[in-house]
Amino acid sequence: MKKIIGLSLLFLLVGASLFAGIDDKKKKKGAKKKPHKTVKVVKPAAKELKKDDSTTIVIKDDVFMDSVDSLLMFPSHDLYGSWDTSLIHPYLFDQHFTSDSSTVYLLDDWSCGFSVPFKGPITSGFGWRRRRPHYGTDINLETGDTVVAAFDGRVRIAKFNKGGYGNVVIIRHNNGLETVYGHLSKLLVEPGTEVTSGTVIGLGGNTGHSYGSHLHFEMRFLGRALDTEDVVDYEKGEVKNSALVLYKEDFADKYDLRAIHAHNSKTSRSHTTSKSAAIAGKSSKGKVVVVKNGDTLGRIAQRNHTTIAAICKKNGIKQTKVLQIGMRLKV
Helix, strand or coil, rough: CCHHHHHEEEEEEHHHHHHHHHHHHHHHHHCCCCCCCCCCCCCCHHHHCCCCCCCCCCCCCCCCHHHHHHHHCCCCCHHHHHECCCCCCCHHHHCCCCCCCEEEEECCCCCCCCCCCCCEEEEEECCECEEEEEEEEECCCCCEEEEEECCEEEEEEEEEEECEEEEEEEEECCCCCEEEEEEEEEEEECCCEEEEECCCCEEECCCCCCCCCCCEEEEEEECCEEEEHHHHCCCCEECCCEEEEEEEHHHHHCCHHHHHHHHHHHHCCCCCCCHHHHHHHHHHCCCEECCCCCCCHHHHHHHHHCHCCCCCCCCCCCCCCCCCCCCCCCC
């Protein structure tokens, strides 16, 4: 009797498990599969690849949510909307800067702060120079000196540029700015490299349109250049404020060097709006200095609050002139 009851219970358990398995299969069969969307990356065709092959990534409407983070790894992507590793300044300023002002937070609790790209004397500032605009700050250095990133960010450009920069690195930062480092002798990073403030990105040099070793340093917002001396106190090696408010009217009235020069040329032949001309005007009294051991045109210009171009013009010499100890120069 006990055997019969045991066998009955066994048959009941086996039957229940079989019915449960069939029911699960029906549920799985009836469930609809959700299609996965993928990230679209725009790449040039193989025949169209240039020597400086690059990939431009653009956000598409059908980006799968799990892949959004891979696109957002590019700093300030919500502001720029693209990541171009080919063009130096590919942005349409007026289309992107739609408000009257924008605040750039230079320092915050989750970044590595700010580093001066190279600690050296400034030899030329932002302004009109030698019949053309000079959109950066020139810092004197020797070929081979290390150049570092100003803020945290990611390298967008690292290549030789025929437009004048020579070997150039451009970094887009989390704060919305892009910084430019020109005339390098060697590139130590590549596009996509993530950097922090103080990371070595290259070695100083004299490549491109350059007359002597120096670093050409720029700050840009949506492709438009700013005067770095409005942001950085180079003597102290720090930013002047933790936040920078950029007004759209300033880009027209203060930073658009070509427009300012054209406007002032109608009223005066002197380029009084450029910082270089303003500095040169301070030293128009005819002061004479004697060249000492270790002096260069850049150091003499820095000490006397003038420019190399102004010294060369007053003395009828070229910027490549080799200075002799005891030589007398007007500044």
